[in-house]
Every structure is written in C-alpha cells, then in structure tokens.
Amino acid sequence: MNLTAQLDVKLGGGAMASPSNASRIQDLSISSLTKSYDGQAPVLRDISFEIHRGEAVALVGANGTGKSTLMRCCLRLIEPDAGGVKILGADITGLSRKALRDVRAQAGFIFQRHNLVPRFSALSNVVHGAQAWSRGPRTWHQALASKAVREEAMYCLDLVGLADFAKRRVDQLSGGQSQRVAIARALMQRPRIMLADEPVASLDPKAGEEVMELFVRLIKSQGLTLFYSSHHLEHAIGYSDRILGLRGGVVALDGESNSQNVNSLRGLYD
Amino acid sequence: MTNPSIGPSSQVRETDAIGADAHVQPRGGRAAPGRFERPGPFEFIAYVAALAFFIVSLSGTEWSFIAFIEGIPNLVTFLSEAFPPSLKRAEQVSWALLETFQMAFVGTVMGVILSLPLAILAARTLTPSRWIQGGARSIIALARTVPDLVWALIFVIMVGLGPFAGTLAIMVDTIGFCARFFAEAMEEIDQGPQEALTALGARKSGTVFSAVLPAAMPSFINTSLFALEKSTRSSVILGLVGAGGIGIELKVSMDMFEYAEAATIILSIFLLVLLVERVSSHLRRKIM
Ligand SMILES: Nc1ncnc2c1ncn2[C@@H]1O[C@H](COP(=O)(O)OP(=O)(O)OP(=O)(O)O)[C@@H](O)[C@H]1O
Ligand SMILES: [Mg+2]
Numbered sequence: 001m002n003l004t005a006q007l008d009v010k011l012g013g014g015a016m017a018s019p020s021n022a023s024r025i026q027d028l029s030i031s032s033l034t035k036s037y038d039g040q041a042p043v044l045r046d047i048s049f050e051i052h053r054g055e056a057v058a059l060v061g062a063n064g065t066g067k068s069t070l071m072r073c074c075l076r077l078i079e080p081d082a083g084g085v086k087i088l089g090a091d092i093t094g095l096s097r098k099a100l101r102d103v104r105a106q107a108g109f110i111f112q113r114h115n116l117v118p119r120f121s122a123l124s125n126v127v128h129g130a131q132a133w134s135r136g137p138r139t140w141h142q143a144l145a146s147k148a149v150r151e152e153a154m155y156c157l158d159l160v161g162l163a164d165f166a167k168r169r170v171d172q173l174s175g176g177q178s179q180r181v182a183i184a185r186a187l188m189q190r191p192r193i194m195l196a197d198e199p200v201a202s203l204d205p206k207a208g209e210e211v212m213e214l215f216v217r218l219i220k221s222q223g224l225t226l227f228y229s230s231h232h233l234e235h236a237i238g239y240s241d242r243i244l245g246l247r248g249g250v251v252a253l254d255g256e257s258n259s260q261n262v263n264s265l266r267g268l269y270d
Numbered sequence: 271m272t273n274p275s276i277g278p279s280s281q282v283r284e285t286d287a288i289g290a291d292a293h294v295q296p297r298g299g300r301a302a303p304g305r306f307e308r309p310g311p312f313e314f315i316a317y318v319a320a321l322a323f324f325i326v327s328l329s330g331t332e333w334s335f336i337a338f339i340e341g342i343p344n345l346v347t348f349l350s351e352a353f354p355p356s357l358k359r360a361e362q363v364s365w366a367l368l369e370t371f372q373m374a375f376v377g378t379v380m381g382v383i384l385s386l387p388l389a390i391l392a393a394r395t396l397t398p399s400r401w402i403q404g405g406a407r408s409i410i411a412l413a414r415t416v417p418d419l420v421w422a423l424i425f426v427i428m429v430g431l432g433p434f435a436g437t438l439a440i441m442v443d444t445i446g447f448c449a450r451f452f453a454e455a456m457e458e459i460d461q462g463p464q465e466a467l468t469a470l471g472a473r474k475s476g477t478v479f480s481a482v483l484p485a486a487m488p489s490f491i492n493t494s495l496f497a498l499e500k501s502t503r504s505s506v507i508l509g510l511v512g513a514g515g516i517g518i519e520l521k522v523s524m525d526m527f528e529y530a531e532a533a534t535i536i537l538s539i540f541l542l543v544l545l546v547e548r549v550s551s552h553l554r555r556k557i558m
Contacts, residue, residue: 075469077465077468077469101472101473102471103471104469104470104471105470106471107469108470109466109469109470111462111465111466113462115462115463115466116463116466117463117480117481117484118460118463119484119485119487119488120480120484124480128467128480128481129470131470131471131472131473132470132471132472135473135476137479139476139480140476140479140480141480182466185466185470186470189471
C-alpha cells in the first residue's frame with residue numbers, strides 16, 4: 001500500500017542502514033549524570049553509558065534506584081543536576097525551549113501509566129502525537145485534524161491493532177488497549193528513538209506479554225533505537241540486545257543480554 | 271430449643287445471641303485518653319473574647335425578641351394586603367423578569383469566557399511565572415472580595431443606569447467566582463497526560479488545549495452552572511442601585527405600598543430562581 005510505504009520511509013523503517021555501520025552512531029549518550037532530589041542523597045551519581053542506533057537496551061534495578069529518574073532526565077522532563085545528555089546528536093542540557101521541543105519530538109516516551117487524555121477518543125489521542133511535527137489547533141482534536149493526519153493516525157492505530165476502536169473514548173478501554181493507544185501516539189510522532197519506563201508494569205501478565213511483544217516488534221520493524229526499563233527480568237533479557245543494571249546510583253551492570261540470565265540479574269536486588 | 275429445623279428466625283436468634291455475648295464479655299484494654307483537650311491560655315482568652323464580642327454585638331444590632339413579636343401584626347397586614355397578588359402590571363413585570371435573566375445569562379457567559387485565560391495564568395501548574403500568577407490571583411481576589419452591589423454602583427457611574435451596568439457587575443462577580451475554581455480544577459487534574467504531551471514536544475498551547483481543558487471541562491461546566499444560579503440571584507437585587515433588572519420594580523412597589531404588586535414580583539423572582547436552579551442541577555447531574 002502506498003501510504004504504508006510512504007510512512008515506513010518517514011518512520012525510518014524502509015531505509016535501514018546495515019547493523020555494523022549503524023552501531024557506530026550513538027543515539028543516546030549519558031555522561032557523568034548526577035541527580036538528587038532537593039537536599040537528599042543523590043539518586044544518580046556519575047552515570048555514563050551510550051546507546052547505539054538500532055540497539056535495544058533494557059534498564060533494570062530495584063524499586064527506587066532511579067530508573068524513572070534516569071529515563072526522564074534523557075528528555076529533561078526532570079532537570080539533571082550535572083552531567084551531559086546527548087540524544088540523537090543533540091546535547092540537550094543547554095538547549096532553548098524551542099530546540100528542546102524539537103529534540104523531544106523525535107523521541108517517543110511510553111510511561112508506566114498510559115497518560116492518555118481520558119475524555120478524548122483513541123483517535124484524538126493518537127492525533128495528539130502529530131504535535132511533535134505540526135503546530136496549531138488542528139492537532140488538538142481529531143475533528144480539527146487534516147485528512148492526512150487523521151489517516152496517518154488511523155494507520156498508527158492499525159499498527160497496534162486498534163483501528164476498530166478509533167472513536168472509542170479511551171477511559172472505556174482496558175489497560176492493555178490504553179497502553180497500545182499510547183504506543184500509537186508515540187509512533188505518530190514519527191520518532192527516531194523510543195524510551196519506555198516500565199511500559200507494561202500496570203498490565204496483567206498476559207496483556208503485559210502481548211503489549212510488550214507488539215511494542216518491541218513495532219520498534220524493531222521500524223529500526224528504532226529502544227531504551228526501556230522493566231522489573232520483569234524475562235522481558236529485560238528477552239527483548240533487549242544489552243542490559244544496564246542500576247544499583248546504588250551507579251551502573252552496576254552493562255552486558256550483552258544473551259550472556260545474562262534471571263539469576264545473574266537477581267544480584268542487583270540484594 | 272425443641273424445634274430442630276433451621277429456619278430464618280432461629281438463625282437470627284443465634285446470631286443475636288453471639289453478638290450479645292461478644293458485647294457482655296469484658297475484654298482487657300488500656301485507659302483511653304481524656305475525651306476533651308484542656309484549652310491553652312490563649313485559646314481560652316480567644317473563646318472568652320469571642321463570647322464577649324457576640325454579647326456586645328447583640329446590642330449593636332439592636333437584637334430584640336420583643337420588637338420581633340411586636341412586629342408580627344405588621345407582617346400580617348403586609349401579607350393580607352399582598353394576597354391575592356395583583357396581575358395589574360403582569361406584562362411589565364414579565365419583561366423586567368426576562369431582562370433580569372438576560373443580565374444574569376450574558377454576565378455569566380462573559381465572565382466565564384474571561385475567567386479561562388485568567389485561571390490559566392493563576393494556576394500553579396500552568397502559569398508562565400510566579401509574578402504573573404501573583405498578578406492574576408490578585409485580580410481574581412479583587413473581583414471576588416468586592417461585593418456585586420458595589421461593582422454595580424461603580425459600573426453605573428461608568429456606563430450609566432440600566433441593565434448594561436448590572437451585566438458588567440455580574441461579569442466581574444462571575445470572574446471572581448469562576449476563575450478561582452477553574453484554576454483549582456486545572457491544578458487538581460492528573461498531570462500525566464500533560465507530561466506525556468510535553469515529552470512528545472508539544473507546545474504549551476497544545477498541552478493546555480489538548481490535555482488540560484478537556485480534563486477540567488466537567489468541573490468548568492459544573493462551576494459555570496453554579497455561577498449562573500448565583501448570578502440569577504444577584505441580578506434580582508442589582509436593580510436596587512439602578513443597574514437594571516426586576517429589583518427596581520420591586521422597590522417602587524414597596525415604596526408605594528403596592529403590596530399586591532410586590533407579591534407578584536416576589537413570586538415571579540422565586541419562580542425564576544427555582545427554575546434556573548432546577549435546570550442547572552439537572553444539567554449538572556447529566557454531565558457528572
Ligand atoms: N519528584 C520527586 N521528589 C523527590 N524524590 C523523588 C521524586 N521522584 C523520585 N524520588 C526519589 O528518587 C528515588 C528514585 O525514584 P525513581 O522513581 O526514579 O525510582 P525507580 O527506579 O523508577 O523506582 P520504581 O522501580 O519503583 O519505579 C526514590 O528514592 C524516590 O523516592
Ligand atoms: Mg519507576
């Protein structure tokens with residue numbers, strides 16, 4: 001289909017560079033990142049790591065070790081105290097508001113809670129994703145959106161299997177369906193990298209498995225870089241190329257996923 | 271017990287017995303703290319001062335049961351002259367009543383429209399800066415703390431006698447009421463969708479129009495309907511200072527001792543306010 005092919009190019013899926021070439025490009029580079037919440041002991045101390053284009057990296061660590069803090073710092077949703085964050089080639093620590101918006105636009109972010117606008121339809125929520133690249137009132141609601149935007153939003157809903165629920169209010173969807181709408185909204189951004197903070201933690205095991213599987217498959221098929229956190233060790237190992245383990249505010253583990261197993265990760269939680 | 275069948279009645283009796291036993295049986299426990307806290311010296315002085323001021327205020331307000339009892343015959347005279355209400359000026363009263371409601375309606379709508387931007391500037395989660403927030407809050411506080419009758423007097427000076435002055439007064443009164451509650455509603459909604467839109471690079475306007483306003487809308491409508499009820503009640507009295515509406519009709523009838531006409535006006539005010547309240551509470555139940 002013409003539209004699909006067109007979108008694949010936009011989304012970066014059509015023209016994937018060969019992995020050996022691609023792996024040299026750093027899509028996310030964190031250097032000496034430090035963050036403490038007002039006066040308390042630092043949550044993150046001197047964190048450094050890189051994520052390469054096309055890579056899928058899982059972040060694990062016990063409750064309260066700062067996974068969410070780290071992921072939010074990647075887009076400056078939380079302001080880091082010190083250190084550098086380079087994402088998609090841009091050092092975001094010193095950017096103006098406008099430039100920061102442009103960088104955020106290219107990065108999808110999936111939250112643990114779907115964070116959809118409850119009274120709006122699934123379609124409107126996906127149309128909101130177009131605010132990443134289109135300004136003005138026409139992306140505030142599906143009824144105002146242009147034909148092209150509505151069709152692209154339908155395409156994204158179709159990718160997550162919810163085209164039939166386009167007009168359904170999202171507060172009438174199940175948790176798994178809501179999270180899929182959130183994924184569609186992120187895809188609507190035409191992102192180049194996807195960040196996900198425990199994307200399926202609020203779902204039951206079966207729905208969680210399904211959504212995670214769908215999510216990673218979509219990311220991979222479009223050749224996006226993926227950085228996600230999870231408490232589900234099978235998910236952390238199974239869907240990633242590499243695992244980062246946080247402990248005591250530092251990166252305590254950084255290794256290939258296929259050399260890890262559930263038991264080797266348990267040490268992070270002691 | 272001779273009847274071995276387990277009917278509902280015997281079950282009830284058994285349960286009762288168990289319940290009663292549980293209450294009779296003494297159980298160990300610890301001494302409970304005293305029921306009341308002994309007031310501290312400052313608290314005690316404050317209570318005494320409040321009581322003293324209340325007693326002084328009784329005489330300040332010329333509070334008198336005797337005057338009240340002695341006044342009852344006057345009330346009876348008024349009521350006997352007021353009934354049956356006179357329909358002599360029914361047409362005029364109807365027009366005045368319509369004007370009253372129009373003042374309330376237009377004033378409320380204008381007030382709600384102006385409240386929205388003001389509330390956005392005043393909301394902790396949305397304001398561009400602390401200074402602007404402080405400024406917006408001061409304007410809202412001014413609109414709220416100055417009574418509507420005073421606003422009406424000011425607007426009569428500004429635009430002259432008539433319903434426009436009253437409508438402006440209601441608009442300002444509505445701003446004082448709505449902007450404050452709108453701001454609170456926007457502060458209280460779930461911040462998640464706003465964060466999601468910020469994360470995808472949306473502008474502030476996009477966040478406000480696609481996440482904040484939709485989520486706060488039921489609360490806005492609720493507040494606006496309350497404002498309309500409140501405005502209807504105040505539009506009735508603004509006529510007393512010449513700011514339009516039915517109030518002036520009432521005052522004239524009263525001053526001329528035309529109690530039967532006054533009764534018609536009072537009854538029609540009663541019906542108008544009741545109708546607005548009924549419709550508004552019906553609408554509120556529907557959106558909730
Ligand atoms: N807004 C905040 N203000 C103050 N402290 C915070 C704030 N957010 C998080 N923290 C603290 O920072 C630490 C790290 O929190 P964070 O949410 O990043 O951990 P996490 O690894 O994502 O935990 P979880 O596995 O439970 O999601 C915790 O100790 C938490 O109490
Ligand atoms: Mg977390």
